[in-house]
Amino acid sequence: MYSGGIRWLTGLVITGTLVMASQPAALADDDDAITYRQLIMKEMDAESSALGMMISDQIPPDALASQAKALAFSAKGALKAFEPKVPGGEAKPDVWAKWDDFSKRMQTFAQKTDEMAKAAESGNVSAVSERMIDALTCKQCHDTYRNKKN
Amino acid sequence: MYSGGIRWLTGLVITGTLVMASQPAALADDDDAITYRQLIMKEMDAESSALGMMISDQIPPDALASQAKALAFSAKGALKAFEPKVPGGEAKPDVWAKWDDFSKRMQTFAQKTDEMAKAAESGNVSAVSERMIDALTCKQCHDTYRNKKN
Numbered sequence: 552m553y554s555g556g557i558r559w560l561t562g563l564v565i566t567g568t569l570v571m572a573s574q575p576a577a578l579a580d581d582d583d584a585i586t587y588r589q590l591i592m593k594e595m596d597a598e599s600s601a602l603g604m605m606i607s608d609q610i611p612p613d614a615l616a617s618q619a620k621a622l623a624f625s626a627k628g629a630l631k632a633f634e635p636k637v638p639g640g641e642a643k644p645d646v647w648a649k650w651d652d653f654s655k656r657m658q659t660f661a662q663k664t665d666e667m668a669k670a671a672e673s674g675n676v677s678a679v680s681e682r683m684i685d686a687l688t689c690k691q692c693h694d695t696y697r698n699k700k701n
Numbered sequence: 702m703y704s705g706g707i708r709w710l711t712g713l714v715i716t717g718t719l720v721m722a723s724q725p726a727a728l729a730d731d732d733d734a735i736t737y738r739q740l741i742m743k744e745m746d747a748e749s750s751a752l753g754m755m756i757s758d759q760i761p762p763d764a765l766a767s768q769a770k771a772l773a774f775s776a777k778g779a780l781k782a783f784e785p786k787v788p789g790g791e792a793k794p795d796v797w798a799k800w801d802d803f804s805k806r807m808q809t810f811a812q813k814t815d816e817m818a819k820a821a822e823s824g825n826v827s828a829v830s831e832r833m834i835d836a837l838t839c840k841q842c843h844d845t846y847r848n849k850k851n
Binding site for chain 1: 733734736737740741743744747748750751754759760761763764767768770771772774775777778779781782784
């Protein structure tokens, strides 16, 4: 039964409707591009928050390695979501106007997150914590390339 | 600079405040357990939606393998989030009353999602699509173990 698929398809239809309502001039493909990168950011936000709960000793770090790997693989594919030059959502036009800088930052983020995930294989929370500081430069990048939410 | 960490810590504080406001009797550790499993579900929802956009040809499947891997690693660690017996959020008490069934479903989900991610390494969208139907039984499990959102 393809009920899982129906679930996300329903979600996408709802999301798509909202995006189109606020941006009537956008083409369907552009809406998809925006929706996709918003999903990537949403997943990395949840992944890093869950990992953060382990690092800050709020929950046991039983799933430290798998959680760090999930974030690393999301980071690995994240730049692809910005390759279509489709301004909109919270992305500033500078993402594409300063693509060399933006893509370099995203590649560094992916590389350092991967190093963090490798360190997590040992189950050593401190080793992950140290690398997390260096890897998750979310705020610096958001301050430069993301419009603040209203 | 640890601004990434500050970002998720801020998010957690806000989330924690909301949970505590609606459930004043819960202990702080219980709030953390609930927040954690909600993050895990949130990340898998975004991961599967992003993967779904590739399968349904809404976006190019350039990041097919990394996206499937991200979901597989999240699924691998997901059961851990439910091990603390803390009813609340949208989880029905049956999660723990029928733990054998619940944990078996989650283990099967993790196993089949891993098989899907291995198939994704080839970049073959059809191979992922076929396994996705079998792996992502989200709705069946939600119908049984999750209270509907109001």
